Amino acid sequence: MGNTNGPVWVIAEQIDGRILAVSLQLIGQARKLADELGTSVEVVLLGDKLGGQPQPLFAAGADRVYLGDSPELAFYQPEIYTEIIVKLAQERQPEIVLIGSTARGRELAPLVAARLATGLTAHCIELVLDENGILEQIIPAYGGLLSITCPERRPQMATAATGVFPTPELDETKTGEIIPLEVPADLPRRIQTLEVVRQEPEGMPLESAPIVVAGGAGAGDVEGWHQIAELAKALNAALGCTRPAVDEGWAGLETMIGQSGKMVSPELYIGVGLSGELQHTVGIVGAQVMVAINNDPQAPVFEQVDYGIVDDCREFVPVLIDKIREYQEKQVAC
Numbered sequence: 481m482g483n484t485n486g487p488v489w490v491i492a493e494q495i496d497g498r499i500l501a502v503s504l505q506l507i508g509q510a511r512k513l514a515d516e517l518g519t520s521v522e523v524v525l526l527g528d529k530l531g532g533q534p535q536p537l538f539a540a541g542a543d544r545v546y547l548g549d550s551p552e553l554a555f556y557q558p559e560i561y562t563e564i565i566v567k568l569a570q571e572r573q574p575e576i577v578l579i580g581s582t583a584r585g586r587e588l589a590p591l592v593a594a595r596l597a598t599g600l601t602a603h604c605i606e607l608v609l610d611e612n613g614i615l616e617q618i619i620p621a622y623g624g625l626l627s628i629t630c631p632e633r634r635p636q637m638a639t640a641a642t643g644v645f646p647t648p649e650l651d652e653t654k655t656g657e658i659i660p661l662e663v664p665a666d667l668p669r670r671i672q673t674l675e676v677v678r679q680e681p682e683g684m685p686l687e688s689a690p691i692v693v694a695g696g697a698g699a700g701d702v703e704g705w706h707q708i709a710e711l712a713k714a715l716n717a718a719l720g721c722t723r724p725a726v727d728e729g730w731a732g733l734e735t736m737i738g739q740s741g742k743m744v745s746p747e748l749y750i751g752v753g754l755s756g757e758l759q760h761t762v763g764i765v766g767a768q769v770m771v772a773i774n775n776d777p778q779a780p781v782f783e784q785v786d787y788g789i790v791d792d793c794r795e796f797v798p799v800l801i802d803k804i805r806e807y808q809e810k811q812v813a814c
């Protein structure tokens with residue numbers, strides 16, 4: 481695709497007709513970029529029984545919504561969704577396409593980028609235009625920040641996680657154009673989602689928890705991990721983790737905090753046995769008070785937190801749990 485100065489696109493996502501927060505947050509960013517480029521914001525929304533659902537998209541800043549509303553789109557179908565989006569992109573020639581780093585978005589974005597023969601930057605934490613109107617897609621890398629651009633190919637494509645960008649103020653009076661999308665009959669159907677079984681999240685949601693305890697590789701093993709989980713329970717906190725805890729199978733991917741995980745902004749964050757790599761700490765910038773427990777006094781995490789405890793977490797955490805419980809019992813007795 482050539483350089484078109486076309487619209488800024490957001491591929492929005494909904495579950496049961498509820499627009500995801502990340503889609504509204506990306507529309508907020510798209511609005512800023514489109515205003516600077518002097519172009520419009522267009523949103524693609526696919527699903528079934530969407531009825532009046534586009535209104536929040538307009539309220540967040542969309543000018544135009546392409547709405548694919550069909551029983552065939554009730555579940556996310558990677559091949560069909562890709563086909564519809566690619567065909568529309570070839571017609572509309574968007575300058576920029578933004579997609580949420582959700583489970584779907586992480587699959588859909590590279591499928592679309594590959595078909596459009598363009599670049600894609602995953603898990604961006606900032607999106608700005610350079611002096612030539614080229615999108616700088618900023619990610620944490622090599623211990624700092626890296627700006628990636630796609631100067632030749634179009635669209636410029638980027639994904640970002642929930643909470644990276646603020647949710648824009650919704651202007652409920654704003655309306656826009658809805659363009660219905662036909663679902664072509666000859667779509668590929670090699671992969672089909674027949675049923676979706678939802679797993680209810682355990683414990684407190686990370687994104688809204690006032691206290692977050694995050695564990696890392698320093699947990700050592702499952703037993704060490706259980707201690708960290710116990711600390712979270714004692715504090716009535718949400719339990720998060722770093723990448724190695726997911727790789728070891730101690731924690732689920734949905735609890736990973738950072739560039740490719742969740743963004744958290746608790747009143748209190750306690751990082752246990754983690755080094756403070758930027759890919760993790762970018763997810764905790766919204767935390768008010770930060771504490772780290774690490775047995776290496778040189779660990780980079782100590783430069784980023786308010787309070788540092790240099791100790792072996794496997795010895796310190798059980799003592800801390802006992803002290804918290806003692807305190808809590810005293811409070812109840814008073």
Ligand SMILES: Cc1cc2nc3c(=O)[nH]c(=O)nc-3n(C[C@H](O)[C@H](O)[C@H](O)COP(=O)(O)OP(=O)(O)OC[C@H]3O[C@@H](n4cnc5c(N)ncnc54)[C@H](O)[C@@H]3O)c2cc1C
Nearest residue numbers: 696697698722723738739740741753754755760775776793
């Ligand atoms: C593109 C990309 C995206 C990524 N996205 C994410 C992301 O979203 N989230 C994320 O977390 N990571 C992410 N990573 C991985 C990230 O770069 C780091 O590798 C990871 O965060 C390190 O996890 P850690 O701190 O638990 O492990 P390590 O870096 O290995 O640190 C372990 C720490 O534990 C300490 N320790 C060891 N034993 C003990 C003990 N007994 N008591 C106390 N302390 C102890 C050590 O001193 C060390 O500081 C990403 C990487 C890439 C390349």
